[in-house]
Amino acid sequence: MAVLVQVNFPMQGPWGTEMAEAFRGLAESINAEPGFIWKVWIEDQAAGLSGGIYLFETREQAEAYVAMHTERLAGFGITDVTVVYSDVNETLSRLNRASLKAA
């Protein structure tokens, strides 16, 4: 069963197209993480918040990624990271047109 992870943290930018340029290499590396399916990158410039919504194949793979990623964020000076793991109700998610596979 797929596992969804909500990762949220304060960030001071970059935003939008600059954010996309700055984190392109990081995003490419994430595609190679074990069990990784997809990530939606989120940003709120007005509130100074960023993060990501991830889908992983298993809880263990999600936890291994988050442990590594939290350490990486700390290296960027980002330490106030909140993480919520959830199971996915696949029947209802499919009914509501969510893709549970890599696009």
Place this chain on the structure above:
Amino acid sequence: MAVLVQVNFPMQGPWGTEMAEAFRGLAESINAEPGFIWKVWIEDQAAGLSGGIYLFETREQAEAYVAMHTERLAGFGITDVTVVYSDVNETLSRLNRASLKAA
């Protein structure tokens, strides 16, 4: 630009296949909401938590849905609802294989 909404709240069940049966009609109605793109239904039976990750076309449409949905949840006795709205960084999300369209 698509808007992602994280909705989280305590829930005492039902879970899994029973949850899918109980909320099938609700899920079908969500497909008809203005600006709705997709929803991932989340559940954590051990922690007693549920919610959803939504993608909407605009912030206004997301806010209108959440106002209605929060009232509906209160009718189920669920009042401790947290909501986070974010812009989506579409370039990075596409690079990380997320679908920003209805499946």
